[in-house]
Amino acid sequence: MPGFQSPLRYPGGKRKLANFIKLLLRSNDLLDGEYAEVYAGGAAVALELLFERYVSHIHINDYDPGIYAFWYSAVHETDALCQRIWDVEVKMDEWYRQREIHEQLHSGEEIARLDAALATFFLNRANRSGIISGGVIGGKQQTGEWGIGARFNKPELVRRIEKIGRERNRISVTRNDGVVFLREVVSTLPARSFTYLDPPYYVKGQQMLYANYYKPEDHRKVAELVSNLGIPWMVSYDDVKEIRSLYIAHRSQDYDIHYSAQKRYRGREVAFFSDDLNVPDVDDPARINGRSFRHLEFELTA
Ligand SMILES: C[S@@+](CC[C@H](N)C(=O)[O-])C[C@H]1O[C@@H](n2cnc3c(N)ncnc32)[C@H](O)[C@@H]1O
Incomplete structure (x- = not known):
C-alpha cells in the first residue's frame, strides 16, 4: 500500500478515508493549513496529510495515557x-x-x-x-x-518513527479529553484549519478495541460543541440512530468499513460535515483508490 503507514496498528483505523479528506481539503481551500485529530489513535490520516504536504501542522490528541506517551516520545x-x-x-x-x-x-x-x-x-x-x-x-x-x-x-x-521525529516542529501532541481539546485547542486554531473527529464508537462491544471514556451524554456534548465550531469539521461514527439524531442538522454520508479484529468485521459507518464545507461527490469515501483519487484531484485543480 502506498503512502505513510503509522507505527501503531489500529483496528478500524481511518487511513482508508485519507484520500477523501485530501479531496475535502482541496475543494475547500484548506491546503497548507492546520489539521487537528481529536481522537487520534494511530493518527494515520494526520501523518499522511503532513508527509504529503497537504497540511502544514498537525495536532494529535488522545486521552489514553499509553497512546499519548507513545506519540509524545x-x-x-x-x-x-x-x-x-x-x-x-x-x-x-x-x-x-x-x-x-x-x-x-x-x-x-x-x-x-x-x-x-x-x-x-x-x-x-x-x-x-x-x-x-x-x-x-x-x-x-x-x-x-x-x-x-x-x-x-x-x-x-x-x-x-524517525521520519515522524524529523517533523517534530510541525506536530503537536496533547492528552486531553476530546471535549476539553475542542474547547481549548481547536477553538483557537487559525481560520484555515480543519478538524477530524473519530470518537469511540457509540455502541458498546466495539469498545473492546480501545479505551472508552464516553457515555451517551458525552457524545451529546461533543455534537453540541462541534456544531458550534468556528472551523470546518468532519465527524465519523458507527452508523446508529442515536448518533444520527445527534447530528440530524448536518449533511451525512454513510460507507462500509471492514477490518479484522479476531474475526472479520464489517460495519457501517457514517460521516457528518460542517455546513460550510463543499463535500466531494463520491460513491464511497472509504474506497477511493489511487487512480480515481488522482483523477478526482486533477478535476478539482483543472
Ligand atoms: C476510534 S479510535 C480512533 C482511531 C483513529 N482515527 C485511527 O485511525 O487510528 C478512538 C480513540 O479515541 C481515544 N479516546 C477515547 N476516549 C477519549 C476521550 N474522551 N478523549 C480523547 N480521546 C479519547 C482512544 O484512546 C482511541 O485511541
Missing part, C-alpha cells in the same frame, strides 16, 4: 524511543513484563513516559490486531502459525 524523544525498541527482546517473558507496565499505567500509577510509550508500542505490535488488551500473536504457548514477532519488523518501525 515518538515526536520529542525519538532517538531514546528508537533505542528502546532496538534493545527490547520480542519474547514472551518480555510480553508479560510490558503488559504489567501497561496495567500499572492504566490503574493510575506513575510510569516514566518512555516506559509507558514502549509498553504501549510493544503490546500494539505483539498482540492480535493490535488490540492492547487482547492476546499475543501465536498464543501464550507460541504454538500458532505466526509468532509474537510477526508484526515487529524493527528496522521498518524505527524508520517510521
Whole structure:
C-alpha cells in the first residue's frame, strides 16, 4: 500500500478515508493549513496529510495515557524511543513484563513516559490486531502459525518513527479529553484549519478495541460543541440512530468499513460535515483508490 503507514496498528483505523479528506481539503481551500485529530489513535490520516504536504501542522490528541506517551516520545524523544525498541527482546517473558507496565499505567500509577510509550508500542505490535488488551500473536504457548514477532519488523518501525521525529516542529501532541481539546485547542486554531473527529464508537462491544471514556451524554456534548465550531469539521461514527439524531442538522454520508479484529468485521459507518464545507461527490469515501483519487484531484485543480 502506498503512502505513510503509522507505527501503531489500529483496528478500524481511518487511513482508508485519507484520500477523501485530501479531496475535502482541496475543494475547500484548506491546503497548507492546520489539521487537528481529536481522537487520534494511530493518527494515520494526520501523518499522511503532513508527509504529503497537504497540511502544514498537525495536532494529535488522545486521552489514553499509553497512546499519548507513545506519540509524545515518538515526536520529542525519538532517538531514546528508537533505542528502546532496538534493545527490547520480542519474547514472551518480555510480553508479560510490558503488559504489567501497561496495567500499572492504566490503574493510575506513575510510569516514566518512555516506559509507558514502549509498553504501549510493544503490546500494539505483539498482540492480535493490535488490540492492547487482547492476546499475543501465536498464543501464550507460541504454538500458532505466526509468532509474537510477526508484526515487529524493527528496522521498518524505527524508520517510521524517525521520519515522524524529523517533523517534530510541525506536530503537536496533547492528552486531553476530546471535549476539553475542542474547547481549548481547536477553538483557537487559525481560520484555515480543519478538524477530524473519530470518537469511540457509540455502541458498546466495539469498545473492546480501545479505551472508552464516553457515555451517551458525552457524545451529546461533543455534537453540541462541534456544531458550534468556528472551523470546518468532519465527524465519523458507527452508523446508529442515536448518533444520527445527534447530528440530524448536518449533511451525512454513510460507507462500509471492514477490518479484522479476531474475526472479520464489517460495519457501517457514517460521516457528518460542517455546513460550510463543499463535500466531494463520491460513491464511497472509504474506497477511493489511487487512480480515481488522482483523477478526482486533477478535476478539482483543472
Ligand atoms: C476510534 S479510535 C480512533 C482511531 C483513529 N482515527 C485511527 O485511525 O487510528 C478512538 C480513540 O479515541 C481515544 N479516546 C477515547 N476516549 C477519549 C476521550 N474522551 N478523549 C480523547 N480521546 C479519547 C482512544 O484512546 C482511541 O485511541
